Amino acid sequence: MSEQSPLWPARLHHIRIDSGDPGTMTAFYRRGFGYSEDEIGEGVTLLSGGARQLLIGRGKSGTLPFMGFALDDPAQLDAYRAFLQTKGFNLQPSPSPLFGDEAFALDDPDGHAVVFGLPMEPDEDYDRLPGRLQHAVVATKHLDKMAGFYIDGLGFNVSDWVEEEDGSPTAFFVRSDAEHHSFAAFRADGQRFDHHAYEVTCWDDIRDWADHFAAIEVPIWWGPGRHGPGNNLFFMVEDPDGNKVELSAELEHMHRHMPHRTWKHEERTLNLWGNAWMRT
Ligand SMILES: [Fe+2]
Structure with missing residues (x-):
């Protein structure tokens, strides 16, 4: 992030996932993640609970129409809007029903809208199984363009970086506050929504979430393990559309001006404890 970018601090507040079978997806997320459900019109369902919010829409499965990043206050949002306008970005009205009128959006090179705004409702205090929506990740054929957009453009x-031996990048992780990443992208043969993650309070929560999934007979898809980038403990489950969902603990914190690191493109990078999900 450049010294001047007013993006810091921003956090991922909600995402919209589309599905050809939104009813099945909604039922999965209610049961799996303790969400309560609200029909908010135009075929969109709002799922909310604790410090997590998700919109499920009718559309092409495996797509992520938008991500909503919450800034701290109106002054920061104004400053950030001006920062993006100075860079020549054409800002669009926000497609999100969860931010106020002052929110705005712009499309990344793969067509996901990135929305910046101020939440209209505070997070709920009570959460039986704590898990705050924390990051979203996409797979892309255009990693260089995506990196340019998020790092040089938006100011994350x-x-x-994860790189092959010849220096060609296979993934990047970017942050908008002290948490190691609020967004990341992996190089892949095709474009799709990769996963989203909930950050829990400690390793014991990982156990409790895994026991919860055991009780409802949702098997762990990958993990438990520890990622190299972010150093977080994790496991993943899979939703009915094949999107992965991550439970994460102890995600690394990095101060604003800490320089980036580079990792080798190998299984150990993605899971220090063992085998990995390699996108390429
Ligand atoms: Fe993740």
Whole structure:
């Protein structure tokens, strides 16, 4: 992030996932993640609970129409809007029903809208199984363009690169506050929504979430393990559309001006404890 970018601090507040079978997806997320459900019109369902919000829409499965990043206050949002306008970005009205009128959006090179705004409702205090929506990740055929957009354009801070031996990048992780990443992208043969993650309070929560999924007979898809970039403990489950969902603990914190690191493109990078999900 450049010194001047007013993006810091911003956090991922909600995402919209589309599905050809939104009813099945909604039922999965209610049961799996303790969400309560609200029909908000135009075929969109709002799922909310604790410090997590998700919109499920009718559309092409495996797509992420938008991500909503919450800034701290109106002054920061104004400053950030001016920062993006100075860079020549054409800002669009926000497609999100969860931010106020002052929110705005712009499309990344793969067509995901990135929305910046101020939440209209505070997070709920009570959460039986704590898990705050924390990051979203996409797979892309255009990693260089995506990195340019998020780092040089939007002003996210790059935390880690993953590279092949010849230096060609296979993933980048970017942050918008002290948490290691609020967004990341992996190089892949095709474009799709990759996963989203909930940050829990400690390792014991990971156990409790895994026991919860055991009780409802949702098997762990990958993990438990520890990522290299972010150093977080994690496991993943899979939703009915094949999107992965991550439970994460102890995600690394990095101060604003800490330089990025580089990791080798190998299984150990993605899971220090063992085998990995390699996108390429
Ligand atoms: Fe993740």
